[in-house]
Amino acid sequence: MAVRKIDIQQAVMAADMSYAKKIRDKLAEKGILMINLIGSPGSGKTTLLENTLGKDGLRSAVIEGDVATDRDAVRIDALGIPSIQINTEGGCHLEANWVDMTLEKLPLEDLDVIYIENVGNLVCPAEFDVGEDHKVAISSVPEGPDKPLKYPLLFTEASAVVLTKTDLSPYVSFDDDLFWSDVAKLNPKASTLRISCYRKEGLDEWSSLVRSWLEEKRRG
């Protein structure tokens, strides 16, 4: 029996990439912006959505990715915002084929923005394209300022880096300069925001950024 070498040169995630493209094509046609929120467990992703959705004049929906429970979807439902929970049952990130199935359940004719709250994790969600227009890295003050350098893929791929829970800075002696200088080296073109949902700081800047992304997308 002969052993033969065969050249392949194909992306490992080719199947998933085709789902991501399908999603992008569909959302481009409908003029809907999709934002993929990625951050550690408890970094404040759902709280940011709670503080901005419905108050920014945009029609939004949320796809919630969690390993288990529908608690985050329930929090979004309470705002009167359409939300769909995906439970990954152990999986540490969302994949495009699940997001594609979920889109059918959303009122796409009546939406401006779809947010994906990815599974809390700084590694895997950065790896998987789910058809979003922008990835947003969410990092909270109590996690410490070294997250950008420790998780460089997320921070280099993100269109925006959001530092949350800035009200906690004095209690954990957070080194703001270190955090932002590392972000500037990894990804000098990223938009940067400092947000405290407790003090209601930075929320208008966040909503303006989302609105500018939507306008940019609809202008084509």
Next chain:
Amino acid sequence: MHELSMVKAVIDALDDLYEANEWSAIKSVTLRVGAMRQVIPHILTFAFTASIKGTNLEGAELVIIPVPIEFLCRSCGGRWGESDLGYLCPHCGSKDVDMLQGMEMDIDSLEVEE
């Protein structure tokens, strides 16, 4: 654990090729993996060995070709890698920077028995 998802994607992609060809066995699979992918080689190998049991890849060996990160500055032509990781040129401070390599996650080649 993205290594496990990657292995599943490799198995699915090669299943289709296996069905379409007259190979009697796949002896080895070579992947090109960019350093930016944060893949830990021994975890990838472990996930591969554990996942191929009972599939068309059973018995195959995994070969990983690591691809280092390389950035290119469009302003000054400078090149750098992991030590100055990022889209800011360490030579001239320009932001007009491309990543030339380091994001690979590709099936390079196979060795098959016919």
